[in-house]
Amino acid sequence: MPPLTSAWPAPGDPEEDVQTCLPHLGCVRLAALRIKAAANSPVVYAGRLAAGVTSTGIFARLFGLQDGLLVLLAALATWKITGRTLKPVNAIRDDLAVINGDDLSSRVPEPQGGDEVARLARTVNATLGRIEEAKLNRDAVLAQQRQFVSDASHELRTPLAGLRAELEMGQLHPEDTDLNELLASALVDVDRLEAIITDLLLLARVGTAGPADRTSLNLTELVQEEVSQRCDRLPIRVGMAMPVRVTCVRVQIARLLKNLLDNAQRHSRSLVEVSVRTDGPFAELTVDDDGCGIPVPDRERVFERFTRLDTARSRGHGGTGLGLAIAREIAHAHGGTLEAGESPSGGARLLLRLTLDGSPGATATPG
Numbered sequence: 001m002p003p004l005t006s007a008w009p010a011p012g013d014p015e016e017d018v019q020t021c022l023p024h025l026g027c028v029r030l031a032a033l034r035i036k037a038a039a040n041s042p043v044v045y046a047g048r049l050a051a052g053v054t055s056t057g058i059f060a061r062l063f064g065l066q067d068g069l070l071v072l073l074a075a076l077a078t079w080k081i082t083g084r085t086l087k088p089v090n091a092i093r094d095d096l097a098v099i100n101g102d103d104l105s106s107r108v109p110e111p112q113g114g115d116e117v118a119r120l121a122r123t124v125n126a127t128l129g130r131i132e133e134a135k136l137n138r139d140a141v142l143a144q145q146r147q148f149v150s151d152a153s154h155e156l157r158t159p160l161a162g163l164r165a166e167l168e169m170g171q172l173h174p175e176d177t178d179l180n181e182l183l184a185s186a187l188v189d190v191d192r193l194e195a196i197i198t199d200l201l202l203l204a205r206v207g208t209a210g211p212a213d214r215t216s217l218n219l220t221e222l223v224q225e226e227v228s229q230r231c232d233r234l235p236i237r238v239g240m241a242m243p244v245r246v247t248c249v250r251v252q253i254a255r256l257l258k259n260l261l262d263n264a265q266r267h268s269r270s271l272v273e274v275s276v277r278t279d280g281p282f283a284e285l286t287v288d289d290d291g292c293g294i295p296v297p298d299r300e301r302v303f304e305r306f307t308r309l310d311t312a313r314s315r316g317h318g319g320t321g322l323g324l325a326i327a328r329e330i331a332h333a334h335g336g337t338l339e340a341g342e343s344p345s346g347g348a349r350l351l352l353r354l355t356l357d358g359s360p361g362a363t364a365t366p367g
């Protein structure tokens, strides 16, 4: 038999207990005892088999079983806890799965508290809210565009239909047709078509001017120059005090003023008045006339495209109905506002507000 142990108690500690296990024999508990302190002292070994539960094999099996149980318990607890934690996540997922592009009004359930899942639910709901708002805005813009295309087509069809009817009549009855009269009438319709298309293009391009197109200029000078170049039926009285500087696209502000003056000239009885002044951080330009004015309920509607209040001026004649729409688009493109009101004489007042150069805040708000 090989030695059971190599234990050799030190002189200062003459007794040593050890356990050793051998195949076929099992585990043995040994006591090693040094007889004397001398270095060459003999050592006596006494041992007996380790019995019962102290056997290493049983211990190993017991510990193995215990480990397995612990792992099982841990797995069960993890599964339970994870399931409970992820329950609201599953509810969120189920709700999200049924939300589609047609109905974005649904929201996911928001658990109580401020843990990660509750925060996730709030973020998801906030995102859904923004998507719904964006969709509503997009739908509104699309509806506006559809309406605009439909209105524009309608406006273009009227002069086109007139033109076609005249030309067909001329073709059918050449002997009864005065060619000069036919051409003159056709040209009126062509002029009208051209005017509508020009205004539509202008309307589409107003917002596309870049910063390089903007210059700082004196609004007072611009008004004087534009008024002096006009040849009108009624006099225009210009009232202004000092230089009023604004940064703008000159041709656009000149076009805005032209549209307002054209309207005032068309509707005024005896006089048109233009004035430029400052009001706090704003430059104000007003065009007043002494006509019959714009009724209160129509003061917003007149800025819509193709709106004409006077039925006497039918679609086939008169303006395109785009003048004030263009003017307001220009005002907005400059961060300003354009509103309709009443002049002191009871006629119409159109008020443009732009931000003065050097004043804080880039946009004007109605006062």
Ligand SMILES: Nc1ncnc2c1ncn2[C@@H]1O[C@H](COP(=O)(O)OP(=O)(O)OP(=O)(O)O)[C@@H](O)[C@H]1O
Residues within 6 Å of the ligand: 259, 262, 263, 264, 267, 289, 291, 292, 293, 294, 302, 307, 308, 309, 310, 318, 319, 320, 321, 322, 323, 324, 325, 348
């Ligand atoms: N100064 C005003 N007094 C009374 N009504 C006005 C005045 N300005 C505009 N309106 C009304 O508002 C409508 C819309 O004006 P807008 O300038 O947009 O179109 P328009 O003058 O008819 O056509 P366009 O300007 O394209 O020649 C006019 O048709 C008119 O009924």
Ligand SMILES: [Mg+2]
Residues within 6 Å of the ligand: 259, 262, 263, 319, 322, 323, 324
């Ligand atoms: Mg007009």
